[in-house]
Amino acid sequence: xxxxxxxxxxxxxxxxxxxxxxxxxxxxxxxxxxxxxxxxxxxxxxxxxxxxxxxxxxxxxxxxxxxxxxxxxxxxxxxxxxxxxxx
Numbered sequence: 336x337x338x339x340x341x342x343x344x345x346x347x348x349x350x351x352x353x354x355x356x357x358x359x360x361x362x363x364x365x366x367x368x369x370x371x372x373x374x375x376x377x378x379x380x381x382x383x384x385x386x387x388x389x390x391x392x393x394x395x396x397x398x399x400x401x402x403x404x405x406x407x408x409x410x411x412x413x414x415x416x417x418x419x420x421x422x
Contacts, residue, residue: 347417348375351410352388359387381418388414 348371357367374380388411395404
């Protein structure tokens with residue numbers, strides 16, 4: 336059986352990226368990891384994940400949570416660098 340760490344290593348996601356997805360979807364981290372590992376395999380899925388993460392940045396900005404917004408921005412930037420969208 337694969338551990339969550341195995342899954343994350345396979346799809347090149349960080350714990351923090353999965354935590355953002357879990358927060359956005361309001362699901363446990365393990366479920367978010369499974370979801371993200373599937374989505375990250377296609378350009379369309381990468382786009383979905385990018386939009387989820389950017390949505391959390393917008394929510395944090397709207398709520399005035401500057402620390403959370405900045406942390407999410409850094410995670411989105413890392414995710415986009417690791418999983419660039421095709422032009």
